[in-house]
Amino acid sequence: MSVESMSGGSGLSRRGRIWFDALTGGAAANLSSLKSVCVADAALGGETARFIAVVPDAQNRFPRARGGEVGLDEGWALARHVRATIADANDGARRPIIAIVDVSSQAYGRREELLGIHLACAAAADAYASARLAGHPVIALLVGKAMSGAFLAHGYQANRIIALDSPEVMVQAMGKQAAARVTRSSVEEMEKLGERIAPVAYDIRSYASLGLLHKLIEGIDADAPGRIDLDRVRAELVYAVADARAGAADLACRLTSPAARKTRAASIEVRRRLAEQWRSAEQGRAGEPGDVRS
Amino acid sequence: MNTDAAAQAGYRRFLERRSFIEMNARERVRAVLDPGTYREMLGPFDRIKSPWLPLQGIVAQADDGVVLARGTLQAKPALIAAIESAYQGGSMGEVSGAKIAGALELALEDCEQGRLIFPVLLFETGGVRLQEANLGLAAIAEIHAAIIALRRYVPVVGVIAGMVGCFGGMSLAAALCTHLIVTPQARLGMNGPEVIEQEAGIEELDAADRGLIWSLIGGERRYAEGFADDLLEDDADAIAAAIRKAVSADPASAAKPRSMQVERYVEMLRKLGPTP
Numbered sequence: 001m002s003v004e005s006m007s008g009g010s011g012l013s014r015r016g017r018i019w020f021d022a023l024t025g026g027a028a029a030n031l032s033s034l035k036s037v038c039v040a041d042a043a044l045g046g047e048t049a050r051f052i053a054v055v056p057d058a059q060n061r062f063p064r065a066r067g068g069e070v071g072l073d074e075g076w077a078l079a080r081h082v083r084a085t086i087a088d089a090n091d092g093a094r095r096p097i098i099a100i101v102d103v104s105s106q107a108y109g110r111r112e113e114l115l116g117i118h119l120a121c122a123a124a125a126d127a128y129a130s131a132r133l134a135g136h137p138v139i140a141l142l143v144g145k146a147m148s149g150a151f152l153a154h155g156y157q158a159n160r161i162i163a164l165d166s167p168e169v170m171v172q173a174m175g176k177q178a179a180a181r182v183t184r185s186s187v188e189e190m191e192k193l194g195e196r197i198a199p200v201a202y203d204i205r206s207y208a209s210l211g212l213l214h215k216l217i218e219g220i221d222a223d224a225p226g227r228i229d230l231d232r233v234r235a236e237l238v239y240a241v242a243d244a245r246a247g248a249a250d251l252a253c254r255l256t257s258p259a260a261r262k263t264r265a266a267s268i269e270v271r272r273r274l275a276e277q278w279r280s281a282e283q284g285r286a287g288e289p290g291d292v293r294s
Numbered sequence: 295m296n297t298d299a300a301a302q303a304g305y306r307r308f309l310e311r312r313s314f315i316e317m318n319a320r321e322r323v324r325a326v327l328d329p330g331t332y333r334e335m336l337g338p339f340d341r342i343k344s345p346w347l348p349l350q351g352i353v354a355q356a357d358d359g360v361v362l363a364r365g366t367l368q369a370k371p372a373l374i375a376a377i378e379s380a381y382q383g384g385s386m387g388e389v390s391g392a393k394i395a396g397a398l399e400l401a402l403e404d405c406e407q408g409r410l411i412f413p414v415l416l417f418e419t420g421g422v423r424l425q426e427a428n429l430g431l432a433a434i435a436e437i438h439a440a441i442i443a444l445r446r447y448v449p450v451v452g453v454i455a456g457m458v459g460c461f462g463g464m465s466l467a468a469a470l471c472t473h474l475i476v477t478p479q480a481r482l483g484m485n486g487p488e489v490i491e492q493e494a495g496i497e498e499l500d501a502a503d504r505g506l507i508w509s510l511i512g513g514e515r516r517y518a519e520g521f522a523d524d525l526l527e528d529d530a531d532a533i534a535a536a537i538r539k540a541v542s543a544d545p546a547s548a549a550k551p552r553s554m555q556v557e558r559y560v561e562m563l564r565k566l567g568p569t570p
Contacts, residue, residue, distance in 0.1 A: 061569045064494060072563055079556045108485045108493040113511050115563070116521055118484035119553060122438075122469035126553040129442040148422075148431065149484055152463050156435035157442075173422040173431040173463075178492050183424050197349055199388070199429040212432055250399075251439050254432065264429065266345050270392040271399070274336055274362075278400050281333035281364040282371065 012056040012067050015144035015168065015222060016102035020053040022225050023100070023234070036060055036068070037077040044096060045238035050085045052078065053100035054154055064109035070150040071107035075120025078154055082127035086134050094135040096241045099128070101155040102144030105175060121153035128157035137244035139237055142204065143222060146171045159244035160214040160253070162236055166222040169204040176202060198263060211260025214240055214253070312530040314455045315479055319361040319378035322416050322455075325530040326374055326537055331365035336393055344387050346426045355381050358389040362397050367412060368538050373401050376416035379458040385423030386464060391433020398440035405447035412541045413444060414451045415471065420486060421462015434463035441470045445551060449473055451540045453533060454480040454513070454522075461486045469521070470553050473540040475533060476513035476522040483511035520552070 017038070024042040031039040036057040041048050056068040065071025070078070085097055106112075106121060132138045140146075140155035142163035151171065155161065163169050172179075180187045194201030198209045208216045217236050220229045247253055254260060255268055317325060324332050336342055336357070343354035359381035363374050375394045377384040386394075394415070401411045422430035441450050452471035454460045459481030460468045468474055468482055476482065485493070487501035500506065509515060517525035524536045552559075 063569070064498075076556060076560045076563060079553075080560060083556060105493075106484060108490045108498075110490070110499050110510065113483045113485065113490070114519075115566075116469075116519070116559075118465035118482065119469040119521060119559070121484065122466040122553045123556060123559070125435075125438050125466055126442055126470060126551075127556075129439050130554075133443060133446075149463055149466065152431070152435055152438065152466055156431075157439060171428060171431075173427045174424060174489075175493075178489060179424055179427075181492055182489075193350070197346060197425075199346065200425065200427045207428060210428060210432070212428075250443070251436055254436070264388070264432075266342070266388050267392040267396075267429070267433070270336065270342055270389055271396040273340065273342065274393070274396045275400060277335040278364075281335050 013102050013104070013144045013168070016053040016055045016068065016100055018223065018225070019100050019102075019141070019143045020051060020055070022230055023098070024051050032077060032081060034073055034077050036065065036074050037081070039081045044098070044234065045241065047093075047095065049096040049098050049241075050081070051098045051100060052081060054078070054103050054150075062107060062109070062111060064112060065107040067104055068102065069105050069107040070103055070121060070124070070153045072112060072115050072117055072120045075117065075124045075153050078124035079127040082124070082131050085136065086131050089134070089136070094137070096137045096139060097128070097131055098237060099138065099140045099155045099158060101140050101142045101146045101151065103147060103150035103154055104145050105147045106149035106153070121149050124153035125157050132157060132159050133249050135249065137241040139240045139244065141233070141237065142169050142171070144168055147175065148173050159247065159249070160240040161212060162215040162217060162240055163204050163208070163213055164220050164222045164233075165204060165216050165218040166220070167203065168222065170202040171204065171207045172202050209259055210263045211257040212254045214243065311527070313528050314530040314533050315457060315477070315528045317530065318380060319376035319416065319418070323361050323363045323374045323376045326367070326414065326416070326534050327363065327365035327372065328367060328369065333364045335362045335364065335397070342389055344389050344426065346388060346429070350425050352425065358387060358393065359384060360390040360393045362393055367414075367541050370541060371409070371411040372541070373397055373411055373413045374416065375413070377418045379418035382423055384419035384458050386419060386421065386430040386434055387423040387426040388429035388433060390423075391430055391437065395433055395436035395440055398437065398444060402440060402444050402447075405444060410448055412448050412451070414453070414537055415467065417452060417454045417460040417464060417468055418458045419460055419462070419464045420458060421464050431463060434467065437467050438470060441467060445470070445472055449540055449543060449545070449548065451475070451537055453537065454482055455528065455533065456480045456513070459483070459511075470551065472548070472551050473524075473543070474522045475524040475526060475536050475540070476516055477526055477528050478513045479528060480513035480516070481508065481511045482513070482516050482521065
């Protein structure tokens, strides 16, 4: 991963750009002043949606953010363009926001830490969550890597996450090589572990088994989508938008799918038992009868 | 010898100071809440452990390294979530993450129904627990969602005391807090120094250079740059007092959370010019 992202050239994923151009028709005005953040409004199922992607930019002024990483400028630009969509909704039409996700990581660097990359990424997550809470259907479409803090900033606050079933589509908390070093194992050992323990695997099918995905779209040519591919993905986006509008504005749906009930059983059990104890723990308020128990 | 009263009082205060950093998570929560109001939820006797660590030959602790308690802060209902840095580096696994997210979600339900409860997060975490990887990351996204939703009703207060600090996806959670308290021993960064060194090379950052690390992401620097609201000595009473003050702040006069101050930071970054 690090070799790829440092090359600044042909090794970089073009998936984000390909799907942004395909879904917006390529001709739509890019509303962003940054080359690394693509923003356009385009038709989707009889309404206008805002499409947003983070893409590589070999000339990015921050050297550590040239490979399609979410860096300082990118995080704040995401926040700005998502918030602009919320502000535009004064007429009551809560436009869908589609995050096209192909992000290899957050930008790792000294400048980034000093200038608050954590806040830039938080601002982006904040904007997406605020849009969702304001009633905008926010859909994350995973077309490439959805890695770690970059995915937290760009996509993980969506009402619904959908993904292309392709070997290059992956979700993980840390790049494979780095994770192997940190856990003092090898890439081969990590891969073997992933076959047994779904949450540590990198491939999108393992991720789908966690129950967090709304839909895994199979049989799409992710690198060169044809008209039929595009129509199918658009249809899934429209369906996800409708489903988001019909559902709650929170992330509770990530715990209700059959896969989540199995793989995230502990997440569900924690919430169930916590809810049971929540009221009795309230008895501890100072000066109330429950106080004698302390 | 100086026997002036102010100097003596200062000296006594120093001697009587209780270190917050030296406390474990449970002691920290007790030090923060009003005396006699501590009520732990999903404590060690509930035995909700990580289902994933034993599969990888690691012993799972009965509280998964997160202490949750309800109680009061100056008689106001409060929820405190504290991360235990001594267990797996304070990492967020499925259960520890769900404990924090689930508690914040219940607090949100109460707030939505007009029963205000004030959440306080005591961070001490390296971020995602790599043995639970994607389930830790998912839980962190849910923690972010809950903080953002809760912040519309009550201030969400965060504390980073040290010595682990706050990293990874949880650094975003700290950034989302309405009010963030740090000590000089705290560190707040998205990418741990070791990870930066691994990903970007030692010329980008030497993780062994402690002076450099603290000058970059240490509590004093974070406070000076406006990324934290209070810089306090490692003093449990001072930290508890600062939390009470933040909880009592008038919401009407409160500044917008810094993660919402988009134009300000975009302008700040613009002024840096090419390749800052």
